[in-house]
Amino acid sequence: MAANFWTSTHYKQLLDPEDADVVHPPDRERGITVEDFKLIKMQMANYIWKLAQSVKVRQRVIATAVTYMRRVYTRKSMSEYDPRLVAPACLYLAAKAEESTVQAKALAFYIRKIYSDEKYRYEVKDILEMEMKILEALNYYLVVFHPYRSLTHLLQDAGMEEMTQFTWGLVNDTYKMDLILVHPPHLIALACIYIASVYKDKDTTSWFEELRVDMNVVKNIAVEILDFYENRTSISEERVHAALNKLAMKP
Amino acid sequence: MTEMDLSKKVADRYLKREVLGEGTYGVVYKAIDTKTGQVVAIKKIRIGKQKEGVNFTALREIKLLKEIKDPNIIELIDAFPHKGNLHLVFEFMETDLEAVIRDRNIFLSPADIKSYLQMTLKGLAVCHKKWVLHRDMKPNNLLIGPNGQLKLADFGLARIFGSPDRRFTHQVFARWYRAPELLFGTKQYGPAVDVWAAACIFAELLLRRPFLQGSSDIDQLGKIFAAFGTPTASQWPDMVYLPDYVEYQYVPAPPLRSLFPMTSDDALDLLAKMFTYDPKNRISVQQAIEHRYFSSAPLPTVPDKLPRPAPKRESVNSKTSDFNPPEGPTVLSPPRKSRRVMPEREGFEGNAYQNDKFDDHVSEVRTGPGEHTSRNEQVPMSLDFSIFGARPPNRPTINSADRTHLKRKLDLEFQHPE
Numbered sequence: 001m002a003a004n005f006w007t008s009t010h011y012k013q014l015l016d017p018e019d020a021d022v023v024h025p026p027d028r029e030r031g032i033t034v035e036d037f038k039l040i041k042m043q044m045a046n047y048i049w050k051l052a053q054s055v056k057v058r059q060r061v062i063a064t065a066v067t068y069m070r071r072v073y074t075r076k077s078m079s080e081y082d083p084r085l086v087a088p089a090c091l092y093l094a095a096k097a098e099e100s101t102v103q104a105k106a107l108a109f110y111i112r113k114i115y116s117d118e119k120y121r122y123e124v125k126d127i128l129e130m131e132m133k134i135l136e137a138l139n140y141y142l143v144v145f146h147p148y149r150s151l152t153h154l155l156q157d158a159g160m161e162e163m164t165q166f167t168w169g170l171v172n173d174t175y176k177m178d179l180i181l182v183h184p185p186h187l188i189a190l191a192c193i194y195i196a197s198v199y200k201d202k203d204t205t206s207w208f209e210e211l212r213v214d215m216n217v218v219k220n221i222a223v224e225i226l227d228f229y230e231n232r233t234s235i236s237e238e239r240v241h242a243a244l245n246k247l248a249m250k251p
Numbered sequence: 252m253t254e255m256d257l258s259k260k261v262a263d264r265y266l267k268r269e270v271l272g273e274g275t276y277g278v279v280y281k282a283i284d285t286k287t288g289q290v291v292a293i294k295k296i297r298i299g300k301q302k303e304g305v306n307f308t309a310l311r312e313i314k315l316l317k318e319i320k321d322p323n324i325i326e327l328i329d330a331f332p333h334k335g336n337l338h339l340v341f342e343f344m345e346t347d348l349e350a351v352i353r354d355r356n357i358f359l360s361p362a363d364i365k366s367y368l369q370m371t372l373k374g375l376a377v378c379h380k381k382w383v384l385h386r387d388m389k390p391n392n393l394l395i396g397p398n399g400q401l402k403l404a405d406f407g408l409a410r411i412f413g414s415p416d417r418r419f420t421h422q423v424f425a426r427w428y429r430a431p432e433l434l435f436g437t438k439q440y441g442p443a444v445d446v447w448a449a450a451c452i453f454a455e456l457l458l459r460r461p462f463l464q465g466s467s468d469i470d471q472l473g474k475i476f477a478a479f480g481t482p483t484a485s486q487w488p489d490m491v492y493l494p495d496y497v498e499y500q501y502v503p504a505p506p507l508r509s510l511f512p513m514t515s516d517d518a519l520d521l522l523a524k525m526f527t528y529d530p531k532n533r534i535s536v537q538q539a540i541e542h543r544y545f546s547s548a549p550l551p552t553v554p555d556k557l558p559r560p561a562p563k564r565e566s567v568n569s570k571t572s573d574f575n576p577p578e579g580p581t582v583l584s585p586p587r588k589s590r591r592v593m594p595e596r597e598g599f600e601g602n603a604y605q606n607d608k609f610d611d612h613v614s615e616v617r618t619g620p621g622e623h624t625s626r627n628e629q630v631p632m633s634l635d636f637s638i639f640g641a642r643p644p645n646r647p648t649i650n651s652a653d654r655t656h657l658k659r660k661l662d663l664e665f666q667h668p669e
Contacts, residue, residue, distance in 0.1 A: 004381065009318055096310050104303065128304040132332050135305065135313075140330045142314040 005184060009141045013181075015074065020178040024077035027247065032078065036243035040078060042176045043240045044069055044087040047114075051088055054110040055102045057095055059172075063146045065094035066175045072137045074181065079247050081133070084120045089130035097142045104128060119244070146180070147171045147189035154189055158207045163200065167192045170225065177228055183221055187213065191221035260285065262331045265293060265340070277336070281343060284328070290343040291328060295336050305337055308407040313339065315383055315406045323374030325394060325404040341404075344394035348401065348452070350560050352390055352459055357558045361515060364456045365544065366551035367393075370401035371449055376536045378403070379442045388448035389425045390455060399554030424448055426471050427461050431482070432530050434472050436495030443530035446539065450525030457511055457518070472499065479526060480504025487529040517544040 005011055023037045032040075045066045052062045068090040072081060088107050095102040104124040111120060151171055155161055170192035174180065179188050190213060197204040208215060261267055261282065268281040277295040284291050296309045316327035329340040348367060351357055359367075371393055378385050387408040394404045408424075421433045421440070430447035432440055454462035463478060465471025476482070481501045482490055490496060507523055508514075514522070521544040524534040534542070545551065 007381070092304070096305070096307055097314055101303070101307060128298070128302075131304045132298070132335075132337065135330075135337070136332060140313050141317050142310070143318050 005145050005186075008143060008145060010143060010145050011184065013071075013141065014184070015181050017178075017182050020070075020074060020181045022074070024073075024079075026077040026079045030079060030249050031246045032243065036246065037073075037078075038177075039235060039240055040083050040243050041070060041073060041178070042235070043244075044083045045176050047084075047087045048091050050114055051091055051107060051110055054113070055091075055095075055106050057091075057100055057102060058098070059148065060146060061091070061095050061098045061100055063148070063175055063180075064098055064144045065091040067144045067146075067180050068094055068134060068138060070178055070181055072134055076137050081130075081137070082247070083244070085122045085126055085130050086134065088122065089127050089134055092127050093131050093134055093142075119248075144180075145185045147174070147185040147192070150186035151189040151192065154186070154193055158193065158204060160193065160197070160202065160204070163193070163196045163202075166200070167196045170195060173228070174225060177224065179221065179224065183217070187217055187221060190218045191225060194218055194222045195225060261293070261338070262333055264329075265291065267293075282340075284340070289328075292341045292343045294339040294341065295333075296339065298336055309337065309339065311408075312406045319377060319381055319383065321374065321377040322400060323370050323402055324377060325402045342396065342402075344396050344402065344404070346395050346560050347391050348393040348395065348456075349390035351395065351558070352455055354560045357560065359456065359459070359558065360549070360552070361518070362549040362552045363557055364453075365518075365549070366554065366557055367401055367456055368449075368453050369540070369545055369551050370554070371403070371452060372536050372540050374401070374403040375445055375449060376540055379445070379536050384442060385445050385448075387424055388445055388452065389428050390452055393452070395557075395559060399557040399559065401554070426468065427451060427464055429468075429471060430530065431472060431475055431490075431528060432493060434468050434475075434495075435490065435493035437493050440530065442536065443533040446525050446533050446536060449536070449539075450522060453518075453522055453525065454511070457514055457522075476502055478505070478510060479507075479528070482528040489529070489531075515544075515547075517542075517547050520544070 021034055021037060023032055023034055027037070048065045048069065049062060052065070065087075069083075069086055072086055072090070073083075088111055092102060092104055092107055104127045107127060108122065108124050111122060114120075148168070148171060151167055152164070155164055155167065167189075171189065174188055174192070190208075190211070193204070194208070196202075208218075264286055265282040265284055268283065271279045271281050271292060273279070277297040279292055279294050282291050282293050283289070294309075296306050298305060313327065313330060316325070320326065325344070326342045327339060328342060331338050331340075348371075351359070351367070371388075375385065375388070383406075385403060385406065385408070387405055388403075392403065392405040394402050396402060421436050421438060424430075424433065424444070428448035428451045430440070430444045433444055451462055463471065463474040465474045476499055480503050481499050484491065507519055511519060511522070521534075521539060521542045524542070525539060527533040
């Protein structure tokens with residue numbers, strides 16, 4: 001793990017689960033529900049993902065960008081900070097912070113390529129302005145830890161390297177939730193390993209017992225992830241669209 | 252600055268005072284924090300419209316300083332946008348180690364030197380524990396506060412080195428402080444590069460002038476080898492595999508004692524360990540802090556008893572430009588600012604004198620540190636012979652073909668800074 005997580009600002013900023021999904025008053029007045037709120041954040045995580053594929057950045061940059069976006073919305077409303085601009089601006093800032101700079105010009109280009117919708121259309125100037133506002137919203141805390149590194153180490157230790165791809169995919173999906181704001185990354189990694197071992201019928205009980213971690217927490221995270229997969233079938237583009245439209249309405 | 256500006260508060264909190272200097276990414280000015288009454292230094296980071304947003308170097312500094320809070324690291328107190336520019340608020344520091352080293356009126360006792368080195372290493376240890384490489388250690392980045400506390404500053408080149416296989420640029424550090432593995436072009440390096448630079452600073456404290464003043468990267472390696480002998484394969488097995496490795500003519504190492512005639516055995520032992528060629532065998536910062544040099548007499552001076560330059564008059568420094576003394580180290584990437592006006596350098600006259608006296612002093616062994624005046628401390632020899640064309644004993648040579656090859660390579664790197 002790069003640097004020590006327990007002394008990091010990431011650790012100090014971890015939230016209680018209840019605090020991660022609080023709809024801000026201006027959004028609530030426009031009829032945004034907790035469900036809408038979650039849905040929009042998920043859609044924006046997907047958007048960041050798509051943009052990142054186009055500009056070709058590392059997985060780590062994507063994960064950091066999504067984390068920034070989720071952190072922004074623990075403090076700012078979506079009516080004030082348009083998610084369709086916050087998402088690319090977070091990717092822009094994350095790329096810089098993770099030392100693999102992406103040109104704002106390139107992002108503006110791919111935005112147009114991905115969405116023909118006018119409401120997604122933002123230019124270089126907008127991204128740069130939003131970059132500054134995001135920095136402020138993040139209170140200038142930029143270092144984020146992710147489960148990927150612990151995942152690799154843990155899989156090695158458990159002798160489950162063949163599960164790498166499967167668990168890696170699970171970890172990627174955790175960014176569609178707010179888990180990274182709530183739990184230490186290595187526990188998220190462990191929850192994904194736990195799901196994988198159950199799913200693939202691999203007995204890991206003794207391995208988990210030897211780790212000195214609270215298995216209740218790990219299991220709870222695992223349940224949250226599984227709940228998410230269960231509910232995902234009911235999510236459609238229309239619902240996301242409807243939620244985003246609410247933001248534009250006058251309260 | 253008009254009267255109006257003086258009375259106006261920035262971001263409802265800071266009272267602007269005089270400009271302290273002009274940096275690569277904007278102006279630095281002094282201010283009073285009305286919330287705490289504290290004197291602060293505010294770096295204004297210019298944001299070019301339609302360009303690439305918040306300066307990359309500034310962002311690195313923000314990212315790392317927000318993570319590290321320590322008495323020996325400069326504190327980033329606040330950050331705020333104002334009129335489209337990002338402003339970083341730092342604690343105000345009176346002076347820096349370079350000013351201390353250059354000030355002829357200051358006498359540094361062995362205990363003073365020990366104290367300055369100890370604070371430097373403590374700050375560095377905090378960085379390394381957080382897996383941060385500073386990569387720009389030099390006396391003028393070691394700031395000194397009003398109570399004598401030394402703090403590492405200028406994290407614009409610093410990086411987290413978590414991933415073991417990530418490749419870094421070797422164009423870091425001012426040349427005189429660059430470790431040999433960097434000069435040989437390594438892309439995979441670790442905390443040992445900061446230790447080498449700290450060793451250069453240690454030597455500079457002892458000699459009261461930069462120790463290894465190379466005029467080019469090739470010359471820098473020459474200066475290093477002249478001081479410590481050309482490294483052998485057994486000393487540093489990986490050396491020959493480094494990207495820019497070239498064979499240098501063999502020169503034997505002169506006794507280290509001859510370069511630092513008045514230094515204690517403990518200091519010399521630590522210095523040698525910090526100047527170890529093979530980065531794998533170089534002492535770590537933590538080990539250096541635990542070295543007996545710091546526990547043996549004389550104990551390090553308490554910070555607020557340390558000698559410092561006389562306070563500068565406020566108006567003197569109100570106008571500073573990007574100022575790189577021609578004989579100073581060239582920083583390749585990114586260009587650096589100089590925060591303060593530096594006192595007159597005495598280097599050249601000093602060197603000329605030392606060259607003349609070279610042979611007389613080599614064999615002279617001095618004993619008992621502490622009983623010498625600062626004048627005496629400046630007498631030991633220089634390794635910087637090149638400028639005056641004095642016969643350079645044992646000057647390492649490389650053939651001209653190699654030199655052309657390397658120069659071309661270096662030129663390319665100048666054209667495409669990272």
